[in-house]
Structures are given as C-alpha cells and as structure tokens.
Amino acid sequence: MNWVRQRLDVIAPFAIAIGLFLITAAVIPGYGNLTSIRSLLLLSSLLGIASAGQTLTIIMGGIDLSVPAVIGLACVAFAVAYGEGVSPWVIGPIVIVAGIVVGAVNGLISRSLRVNSLIVTLATATIIYGAIWAQTKGDNRGSVPDGLTDFVSVIGWTGPIPLPGSVILWGALVLVFVILERRSVLGRWSYASGANPGAAELARIPSLVLWTVVFAISGGLSAVAGILLAGFSSAANPQVGDAYLFTTLSAVVIGGTPIIGGRGSYARTIAGCFIITELTMLLIGLGLDEAAQQVSLGILIIVLVAIYGRETHVRMQI
Amino acid sequence: MTLRSMLRGAALMVGVAGILGFGVGAAYAADEPTKAEQEQALSNVPAKARAYYDHYWYNAPVGPNPYANWNPPAPPWQFCLNDSMLGTSWRTDLLNELKKLNAQYHAAGLTKEDVLTTDSNNNISVQLTQFNNLSRQGCNVIVSTPSNPTGLCAGMKDAMEHGVLSITVQSPVNCPYAMNVGSNQYYGGRELADWVGKALHGKGNVLILSGVPGISTTIGLEAGSKAALAKYPGIKIVGTVYGFWNEATSKTEMVKWLATHPQKLDGIVSYGDMAVAADEALAQSGRPPVMQADGTNECAYIAYWHEKKLHTLAFLAGGGSNGYEAFYVAMKMLNGAKPMTNMVWFPLPALNDASAEKLYKAWPGITPTSTCWADEPDHHLVADAYINTFFKGGKPIEPKPKP
Numbered sequence A: 001m002n003w004v005r006q007r008l009d010v011i012a013p014f015a016i017a018i019g020l021f022l023i024t025a026a027v028i029p030g031y032g033n034l035t036s037i038r039s040l041l042l043l044s045s046l047l048g049i050a051s052a053g054q055t056l057t058i059i060m061g062g063i064d065l066s067v068p069a070v071i072g073l074a075c076v077a078f079a080v081a082y083g084e085g086v087s088p089w090v091i092g093p094i095v096i097v098a099g100i101v102v103g104a105v106n107g108l109i110s111r112s113l114r115v116n117s118l119i120v121t122l123a124t125a126t127i128i129y130g131a132i133w134a135q136t137k138g139d140n141r142g143s144v145p146d147g148l149t150d151f152v153s154v155i156g157w158t159g160p161i162p163l164p165g166s167v168i169l170w171g172a173l174v175l176v177f178v179i180l181e182r183r184s185v186l187g188r189w190s191y192a193s194g195a196n197p198g199a200a201e202l203a204r205i206p207s208l209v210l211w212t213v214v215f216a217i218s219g220g221l222s223a224v225a226g227i228l229l230a231g232f233s234s235a236a237n238p239q240v241g242d243a244y245l246f247t248t249l250s251a252v253v254i255g256g257t258p259i260i261g262g263r264g265s266y267a268r269t270i271a272g273c274f275i276i277t278e279l280t281m282l283l284i285g286l287g288l289d290e291a292a293q294q295v296s297l298g299i300l301i302i303v304l305v306a307i308y309g310r311e312t313h314v315r316m317q318i
Numbered sequence B: 001m002t003l004r005s006m007l008r009g010a011a012l013m014v015g016v017a018g019i020l021g022f023g024v025g026a027a028y029a030a031d032e033p034t035k036a037e038q039e040q041a042l043s044n045v046p047a048k049a050r051a052y053y054d055h056y057w058y059n060a061p062v063g064p065n066p067y068a069n070w071n072p073p074a075p076p077w078q079f080c081l082n083d084s085m086l087g088t089s090w091r092t093d094l095l096n097e098l099k100k101l102n103a104q105y106h107a108a109g110l111t112k113e114d115v116l117t118t119d120s121n122n123n124i125s126v127q128l129t130q131f132n133n134l135s136r137q138g139c140n141v142i143v144s145t146p147s148n149p150t151g152l153c154a155g156m157k158d159a160m161e162h163g164v165l166s167i168t169v170q171s172p173v174n175c176p177y178a179m180n181v182g183s184n185q186y187y188g189g190r191e192l193a194d195w196v197g198k199a200l201h202g203k204g205n206v207l208i209l210s211g212v213p214g215i216s217t218t219i220g221l222e223a224g225s226k227a228a229l230a231k232y233p234g235i236k237i238v239g240t241v242y243g244f245w246n247e248a249t250s251k252t253e254m255v256k257w258l259a260t261h262p263q264k265l266d267g268i269v270s271y272g273d274m275a276v277a278a279d280e281a282l283a284q285s286g287r288p289p290v291m292q293a294d295g296t297n298e299c300a301y302i303a304y305w306h307e308k309k310l311h312t313l314a315f316l317a318g319g320g321s322n323g324y325e326a327f328y329v330a331m332k333m334l335n336g337a338k339p340m341t342n343m344v345w346f347p348l349p350a351l352n353d354a355s356a357e358k359l360y361k362a363w364p365g366i367t368p369t370s371t372c373w374a375d376e377p378d379h380h381l382v383a384d385a386y387i388n389t390f391f392k393g394g395k396p397i398e399p400k401p402k403p
Helices: A002-006 A008-027 A034-059 A067-083 A088-112 A117-136 A146-151 A165-183 A185-195 A197-202 A207-233 A243-255 A266-285 A290-308 B003-024 B035-042 B047-053 B089-107 B124-136 B153-161 B185-199 B216-229 B247-260 B275-284 B299-308 B319-334 B353-362 B384-388
Strands: B079-083 B116-119 B141-145 B165-169 B179-182 B203-210 B234-242 B267-270 B291-293 B343-345
Touching: A008 A266, A008 A290, A034 A067, A034 A165, A034 A185, A034 A207, A034 A243, A034 A266, A034 B247, A067 A088, A067 A117, A067 A207, A067 A243, A088 A117, A088 A207, A146 A165, A146 A207, A165 A185, A165 A266, A185 A197, A185 A207, A197 A207, A207 B247, A243 A266, A243 A290, A243 B247, A266 A290, A266 B247, B047 B343, B079 B089, B079 B124, B089 B141, B089 B319, B116 B124, B124 B141, B124 B153, B141 B319, B153 B165, B165 B319, B179 B319, B185 B203, B185 B216, B185 B267, B185 B291, B203 B216, B203 B247, B216 B234, B234 B247, B247 B275, B267 B275, B275 B291, B275 B299, B299 B353, B319 B384
Parallel strands: B079 B116, B079 B141, B141 B165, B165 B179, B179 B343, B203 B234, B203 B267, B267 B291
Antiparallel strands: none
C-alpha cells in the first residue's frame, strides 16, 4: 500500500487512462470496436508526437510555445513544395532540419540572453507566422503524397500490423525518449537543470548546449508532427497546429510532469495524451455540445491536476 | 503529499471549477425583435430582396442608410483594406480583387495608385488601431472584415464623422456606422439543410458540421439549418461537430464523433471548407459517403466532388467575388447614389451537380488539395441590377468595372 501511495503520481494517470477507456466502452455502444480503438490510437499518436519535445523542454525548466507555429510552417512548406513537384524524401528532411534550426535558435536565445523561453518562443511563433504569410500571401496551394495520407489514416496498415504508421512511429519515439531520459547524459542534465538551474551550472552542466539541443529536439519533432498533419488534413494550412498549443501543454501536465520542471517523464505524457483524447471522445459520445465539452474538459483537467499534480518542486524538497 | 490531501484538493477544485463552469456555460440567445420591429427594419429593404433577410437578427440589425448626411469626396479616391487576418486564400482573393478594380479606376484617374492594406492577425484591438490609422492616412473608403461585430464601432463612428466610408464584407457590425455587404447566414444554413432533407426524402440521421462555436455566423447558420430540418419529421439531427473551418480540426472531430457514434449516418450539413475532411473521415472509419451539402466553392471541394462523383449543393462565396460586390457598393456611393439600408444582402448563387461540373472544367488543374476558390470568371455573385435596387439617385458608374 505504501508503494502505491508513494507512486500515486505515476500510477494515477495510467489508471485514469485505462479507467476512462473502460467507462467510455461501457457507456457508448460500439466504442470498443477495432475502428474506434484505431481512431483513439491515431489521434493520440499525433498529439503524442507533438508533445514529445514539449515534455523534455518542460522537464528542463523551459516551455515551447512555438510548437503550433513550427507545425504550421512544416505543414505548409511540405505540402506546397510537394505540390510543386519536389520529392517528399527531399522536402521532408529539409522541413525537419528547419524545425531543428528554429528550436535551436529558441534555446540559444533563451539561455544566452537569460530571457524566459515563454517570451522567446512566443516571439519566434509570431515571426514564423509572419514569414509564412510573407512567402505565400495566404495562397497555400499544395498537395501531399498518398503514402503520407495512408501513414496517418485510421484504417492504415504498417506491413502486417493493422495500425497506421503514425502509431508505430509514436511507439518507436516512446522507446527513444525513455532511453534518452533515463540512460543518456542529456536526460540527466535536463532533470538537473529543471530541478535547480543554478546548481546545475555549478555542477558544470553546459546549460547553453543543453538548452539548444533540447529545444532543437522540440522543433524537429514539431516539424514531424506538421508533416503528419499535412497528410492527415491533405492540405497546406498554417493554422493546422493551433489546437496543439493547449493540448500539448495539457498532455504534459495531466500526465503528471510539473510545469516548473525537474521531474516527470515522457512516459507520463503518453498517459496524458490518452486521457485528453479519451475525454474528448467520451464527451462527444455523450452528445455534449462544444461549450459543455470545453467546460467539462477544463473542470476535469483541474481535478486531475489537483489529485496528483501538486507536488512541491524538487528544489524545495531538499 | 498524502492521499488525503490529494483528495481534499480535488474536492476543492471541483467546487471552484463547478462555479466557473456554471458561469461560462450560459447559453447564447439572439434577441428576436417584435413583429413591428421586424417590419420597421425590413421597410428599408427593397421588397424583392426581403426574402433573403429571413431571421436577419442572427447576423446584425438591419436599419436605415447610415450615410444619409454623407457627401462623397471628389476623386481621386483612396481605397483601403482593413483586414482582420490576411492568412487565407479567401482573404487574398478579396485583396487581389480590390487591387484589380482599383487599378482600372486609377487608369481612369478616379482612384489613387494602390490599396492601403492592414492585417491584425485576428486581434480586434490591433485592428481598431489600424482602422483609425487608415482613417487618418487619407483613406476615402475602408473595406473591412471585422473579427468582432462591435470592436470597430468606435473607429467607424470616428471615420464617419471625418467623411470616410466604411464597408464590411461578410462580417456585419452591430452599429449604425458602416455599410454591410454580404449574405444572410440564416438563409444559407436553411437552404443547405433543406437540400439535405430533400435529398434524403425526409428520412434519416443528419449531422451538422459547423464552424467556430458561439460566433454570429455559426449561430445564424445552425439556426437556419435546424429550422429547415424541423420540417422533416423523419429527419433526426444526431449531433453537431465544430470543425473551425479547418481541414485538420474538422477531420479530427469527425473521426472522434464517428468512433463514438456507431449508428447509421445519412447526411451532413457542413458550412464550407470542411466537407472533404468529413468525407475522408467517413471513408477512414469504414463508412460509406453520405449526402453532404457543403456551403462554399473551394477548389478542393469542387475537385473532390468531381472525382468521387457525389451529389452536391454548394454556394459561390469566394473572397474575390465578395470583393467585387463591396467595391461596386462603394463606387455607387462615391458616385452619389444613396442606399436605402445599412445591410446590402444578396442570395449566394447555388451550385448543383451540373454547375459544379461546369465550374470544375473552368478551373483546369484543381485537385482535392487545392486551396483556391473557384469563382465565376466575372466575379459576380449577383447581377449589378440587383445591387442597384438598394440605391436611389447618383450618377452611372463610369467606366464600368471589368471582370
């Protein structure tokens, strides 16, 4: 029992995710069928990929508000370039590298100038939206390859596995992130910096390199999410990532990673992604209108965070 | 942290959140004017156009000419565009049409060289500041797409006092300081839903795929659709999904809705820019296509419907065509014509299977991922003669605008 109490903040999000699935399956007939489960996994995977970099930046003590803008940039750049005949194998890596560069600049400026990353990433987002407009003048004609659409299709298959490629990619990303967080120097530095940035510097952790690399990872993964969303929506839309500002932050916090950093993990964010997707599906399934859905979602987020998201910051526990 | 303190915190938060939720959960309701008020308002509208003002109060109040004491300035006139957000192809087409027409009249010495343009990125405070700046920079006509029906009223009042003509496009304002050009959303929502009701022979489950919840456009469209479907006792509205006029959001929400609603779906009433996403969501959820009326002439929709050979009802509603109508109203007033009302509404031309196919052929190369708007080549939504019925007096517009 003591073991459960001590790990309640880790167990609770997963227990809630499983409980929510069972409740929804019991309340809504047909929810437990294969198509519904694949829908849940696909939508969670898109959110999960977009939330991965956000989790790491928050653990490190930062925050990345440029996620929706980088998603929009990647979506537009990929779809417009492909529409003009550029190979997806050429434009895809270019777009991801562009996301990495944007992220690296975010981290570099935030750390070298000691400016809160919230402000820097918000400014970067504004610059990106302006740049998209300056380049396209709102005329975002583009298209996406069929293979990419299948990759993010509810009924897509990955070889013999009856799941779309996006879900498999998310699974691989989870493995990489768990190893990155637990077994790599970068992971240890991130936790140390989030727990106490001053102490981390005294321990000779190269904070400038750390922030640049972590934000670069966030930018790169946002770009990957942007490409996937181009495939999902079959369109070039700079606003495609707008919904992912609130939801990526919510997934991280609901998963149990404190917004002030120093603790948490991407594994918890996975639970957060499932909880958000399941909650919205449950509310839609119950026939609640948009206003009632928003109110209910807001209440549930507060309740969940109140249950297991009020730990004292690591720095204060020493 | 103990389990007890966690639960205590949860209980406290439920209480606080419940109170907040009750506060924000209050329903929106448009105030319906009395019959006498309605008759009074519509007395300003030409008799033949009144059919298109059904339930006008869902959009904005209809009133008399706000520019009764306005005297048009001498040419050359400076045209300006005060846009809430220039980030879509609809808005780009609107700007390009204004620039094209302005250039024609500049060649005739009647307008200044360029259209001064501002973009507020959907921030109404910024848009108001930009509106005031344009008003002081010598604009004679400010065409605007307000992101809020009241946010620009102070600026428009000030502009009117300084002799500047304000014209809104498809986003009317709730104040008597502007001419509002566009169409009645209630009427549009009613026509779309009625088509679906007829196509389903009055029986079946219908889903409404709406835009942004809570704004007057959406409220008007939904009210019109619900009123039309209520006439078919065999039709059941099984839900409303909000796609925010965004392909990714509409597809995401449709996938969620379909995953939690296993019952048969027979029809969708969608309000533009979301029908392709809805049909793709149906296909990816293992469901057959349904009768779907979309609402607009986006190239993606026209091309997708051509490829899939689906039945359709849509309306021509591109930014370029709306820009033409707004420019025409401005030119009428600059030439001395007096409008009868503040609200110049027209019926949007409907597209059926045959006319959508004709439009597809007129726009070679469009695909289901194209983001353009397949307007008619002359960029007219209605005949100029229809707009003329809203005006009295004035000189003929010379030279006539060229498509």
